[in-house]
Amino acid sequence: MEPHTIRWGIISTGGIATTFSKDLLVDPATRGVTEVAHKIAAVGSRSIPSAQAFIDKLKAAPGVSSWGVESGALDDAKAYGSYDEVYADPNVDVVYIGTPHPFHHQNAKAALLAGKNVLCEKPFVMDLAELDELIAIAKENKVFLMEAVWTRFQPIAYAVQEALRSGKLGRPRRVIAEMSSFARIDERSDDDRIINPQLGGGALLDLAPYSAVWSMLALHQHPENTDTEPRVLDFSQRIYKRNGVDEMSAFTVKWEGLGEARLLTDLAAWPARDNACVIDCEKGQLIIDHPLYRPERFRIVPHPNAVAGSSESEDITEETEFRFPNTTGNGMQYEADHVALCLRDGKLESDRMPLAESRVVQGWFDTVRKGGDSALKDWRHTAGK
Template sequence: MTPYTLRWGIISTGGIATTFAKAMGSRSVPSAEAFIAKLRSAGGASAHGAKHGALDKATPYGSYDEVFADPDVDVVYIGTPHPFHHPNAKAALLAGKHVLCEKPFVMDLAELDELVAIAKRKNLFLMEAVWTRFHPIAYAVQKEIHSGKLGKVRRMTAELSSYAHLDERADNDRMIDPKLGGGALLDLGPYPAVWSMLVLHQHPDNKDPEPKVLGSAQRIYARNGVDEQSSWTVRWDELGESRILCDFTAWTPRDCAAVIDCENGQLVIDHPLYRPERYRILPHPSTVAGSSESTPPPPRPGQITEETAHHYPIPAGNGMHYEADEVAQCIRDGKTESARMPLAESRVVQGWFDTVRKGGDSVLKDLVGNAGK
């Protein structure tokens, strides 16, 4: 097959953009130049790409508009803070560029609907950068659950918590600054949400295209008024429910960031949910000697009786090259969205975030995005 080259424009020179660029092989020209220099000097895949000329034609720009106007740019990767995703993506689409935008896609549903409408009108590719969906372990977990080997899903829990030392952060730190979309919901929430979508929403038995939030709660960080913890429960009618937690004040249990409880056993995914490298299949506690029952009942047909562990190491760069490959293949084949990360599913998750935010008491409760502006 003839090699296909996709020419990327990268918006932002921050940490996530650097990770993305390294995996593939600004606001000022000096910042952009330093960004390119950092990629040249980095090890791993970035060094390999630089050695083979991948950065030879990289151009530093002092404004995003210059990137959007460059005829040598096919697709724009947007890694700016949350509130800038919509205006940056909108400008790129209006300039005729395909777009891959970091999560959370936008600040509210109206912003997302506007981007989708523009992309469809201009026949451009648009995708939220939920890179975890493309990891080999994500496909493997889905295969285990969707095969029916573990029986019907009863429920699942998914958590991403990270003790963020909020009191030690400046007021303008992106994690707690309301102007930058701060708070646990938008910073951490996309990661446990993705496993709920992969396991339940994409389950072959799912007939509920718009699962609703049954209940939610937020705990507010008093100094800045953003949420330091958010939790919510989503129900897929006639299939199952997921309880989701994200928290800036504690740590996720290391070996059970997500637990999928099924009729015949449990599937447990390690921390961190954005790039886990192991899952285990476990018997139910009632089948294990030493449980609360003095004599565990004999296993039913199909019931899991032994623990097994399954390892899927992630390469450097958080495995973001899998996502970049998906974008390239879709654009090469003339597709305007990814079947693995469809826009309708981004809309489902954005709806959850809107519901949780509006149901809480953070300073972002009544936020209205930039749609139409």
């Protein structure tokens, strides 16, 4: 049986859109996928030459992405000088939005109103009101909508959840997760998206989704969790004085009856390489390496006193490690496959990345952003506009 081929429209020609598009061109067979395939039908930019240069660059991409070029996945790709032309193209099944996050709401809204399915980069939007409007439009137009939290779809993410649900570790009690990056912000220009408040700059919205994803997988999706609306207990921010964005954000979230997560992101430091995320459970710990957006290893380790022969030692007494090397593509191909399967099956929402869970995390970000002192504190959302 021929695979179900999904035709993508790419919005934006920046770095994240380039990475995603290259992963669409990787042979699905290298990851054991036979049911779906991908083609790039259209690329939208601010000018036709810019969109065409993006397509030409993909055609010249070396390595694993060359398979898609040779297989014709770019043969019919059209270069458009506007996003609206991508939304109107009848050959586009789903739109991938890779613009800076302050534009996500407007771009996704236009695509949904045009009747297109949408995969929108994280963070989904700038404010929960924007997300609620997108969800309402998607439901009204009966089209698929999902936030592109690509880490959720990598094989290691499923393996971590399988280990947590096996019972070997017992109930999870706490998650400590850090996604930080020494971004050399003093060397960046004021218009750099990492520190430009008009582009949603700062640590919280850019990096915290990767800290949050592991708490959602470990605690929120745990079979014993009954708290569907975990709340932020406390938070702190360090403000970058030059332009007022948050250089660091840290916050604690509590799931009543299960556990807590302490989430940290910082633009002025690196996390520990071999324990960027520690999930402490009753009988041991599950520890995930940096970088949390695409880790390649996790370990199950005994508690310190279990090694010495305490009552806990009968369950986990030795460290074991599990490796998931990224050998084909960058890792975004897995979420693309998931979207393709959802569309093939006529789903309007992902069960792996449900909209309700995007709302939960967006609510955390709103609490920290609006309660802090960064330049984004009083950001005016575009819902209803």
